Amino acid sequence: MSTLPLYDTDMARSRTSRRPRARYHHGDLRRALLEEAARTIQAEGVDGLTLRAVGQRLGVSRTALYRHFADKSALLSAVARDGFRMLRLALVEAWEREGRGRPGFEAMGLAYVRFAIANPSHYRVMFGGFLARPTPDPELSEEAAGAFQALVDSLVEQQQSGLVKRDDPLQLARMIWAIVHGIAMLAIDGHFAHEGADGDSLTAFAIERIRTGIGELRAG
């Protein structure tokens, strides 16, 4: 921090009058703020995120942010929204890559848990209560519903191909979501730390047992 780089001078710039040294607009400051916030959260946790530091790292005043977000909470809500978008893409990718059906479904479950474990702080923000607010960000609601819908679609398809019982698909999806979300959260929160458990093997076990049940079969 003690050695500041000298700002380079006009010497390095071409003569054909480019736009003057951009000090007032950053192309897309909103996007830059979002990415820097996500990066900080990932590196230091949610509590480590300060608007002042974000601004400083972007070479911008600490109040510039208020042109793009109502307040810190709105910024976090937008970070959460981006997270649900990334999650949905990861789920669909896994489902397609493994050829849908039973292996595709297991891959989706693994992809979900791995996403959370790879981005624990970001994942915490996604489920940090921004959806439970009196008036939640509609874009956040939509993106969260989109991720949920990917799961519903997969279950409906499995019902049609005779892999899954014809229960209410929404109820089924909520249950499956609860399982992978629960595994993800418990893993992130360190509840499997002192046991011989890791997210992948527990997820694989859970997905299999969800299909066949944990109850003892009376009929051989």
Place this chain on the structure above:
Amino acid sequence: MSTLPLYDTDMARSRTSRRPRARYHHGDLRRALLEEAARTIQAEGVDGLTLRAVGQRLGVSRTALYRHFADKSALLSAVARDGFRMLRLALVEAWEREGRGRPGFEAMGLAYVRFAIANPSHYRVMFGGFLARPTPDPELSEEAAGAFQALVDSLVEQQQSGLVKRDDPLQLARMIWAIVHGIAMLAIDGHFAHEGADGDSLTAFAIERIRTGIGELRAG
């Protein structure tokens, strides 16, 4: 807030020299701080908890707390520990009340989800990452493990009475815990708000389907 009650005077006190008006010790300030913190969290959320307000509400300086807790994080960790204790008691009570076995197990699941929904902010603190710290509070780890053990015990007993397959009980318990935890968190976080779902019916559905499986039975 504008009308403060007048402090009562010495007139009301007996002559037999009781201990002077307690201004320096509060019997059990530590306990009082814990309860006031839990109350505030419940009423205003974790972000609404300030040490200054807690101290003020207890008629104590804002730094008195540091005699009993290392810092704010230690206070929250202790609140989390109390939460796990309450949760364990609720689980065991439900299990016993319904006569163990299959109905006892369903009652445990319902008790878990209901505890979280009744104490959403407290529940969030319990899973707020205090266990995932580099050096977690040992008392917190112990209390969390205790709640988990109640679930393990119930599953072992169900295995012995032929109700549950003889999978690794720890792996089974992790899976069940993930389900109820997932349902609880999603409910708290408002993900079931705009659907016709409530915690109880989803929990009952999940517990039943966990037993029998969601997969289509090929053999009739």
Place this chain on the structure above:
DNA sequence: ACCTGAACACCGTTCAAGT
């Protein structure tokens, strides 16, 4: 031992002023 008040180094947010 337990508690206090003053002080420190931070926050998020507002706002009049600049370009």
Place this chain on the structure above:
DNA sequence: ACCTGAACACCGTTCAAGT
């Protein structure tokens, strides 16, 4: 439109000083 610096009302935490 977009950005700035100063100012405001808060924080958690430290510490010398009191009983």
